[in-house]
Amino acid sequence: MRPLFILAALALVLSACAPSRTPTIAPTLRVAHRTSTPQTGPVAIPYQNPPDAPSPLVLSHPSLDAQPIASQLEMGEAAPVGGRDASGEWWQAEVHGELGWLPASQVGVMGDMSAIPIVPSP
Numbered sequence: 001m002r003p004l005f006i007l008a009a010l011a012l013v014l015s016a017c018a019p020s021r022t023p024t025i026a027p028t029l030r031v032a033h034r035t036s037t038p039q040t041g042p043v044a045i046p047y048q049n050p051p052d053a054p055s056p057l058v059l060s061h062p063s064l065d066a067q068p069i070a071s072q073l074e075m076g077e078a079a080p081v082g083g084r085d086a087s088g089e090w091w092q093a094e095v096h097g098e099l100g101w102l103p104a105s106q107v108g109v110m111g112d113m114s115a116i117p118i119v120p121s122p
Contacts, residue, residue, distance in 0.1 A: 042111030043078040044093045044102055056107055061122045062090035073107065081109055083119030089096035092119055096110040 046056050055074045059066035062085045073079055073095050082099070083092035091102045091109060101121075109116075 008049050026055050026115070042081040042109050042113055042116055044073065044081050044091050044107040044109050046073050046107050056102050058095045058098065058102060060077045060100060062092075063121075064102045064103070066101065069095075069098050071098050071100065073102060078110075081111075081116055084116050085121055086118050090121075091116075 028043050055072045057068040058071045058073060059068055062065075072094075079093040079095045079102075081093045084090065084104075085092075085101075089104050089106060091101055091104055092099065093107075097103075
């Protein structure tokens, strides 16, 4: 009886020493434009900038001199990417229902980039 008690006590002590599993929280993205169909293609996401840095402007064409359209891609948002310029320095994306251009230096693209077509700039 005594060896059984020692074995049971040892099993209890060892189970208490086992590392516990800590639940992890998966990161989530807030989508800038909601559609009735899920987004399966590439999305643009702003790079982490210093807190005082402005969010990337969505421009009317791929040039820093272009007029900004009404939308801005905020930190934590994702926008569907539908095109790129020939140089690879600009992404065409739909932000809050508006189609515009984002500088590649300010956003990262997640997804299959090989499928993104080159589109002529306006």
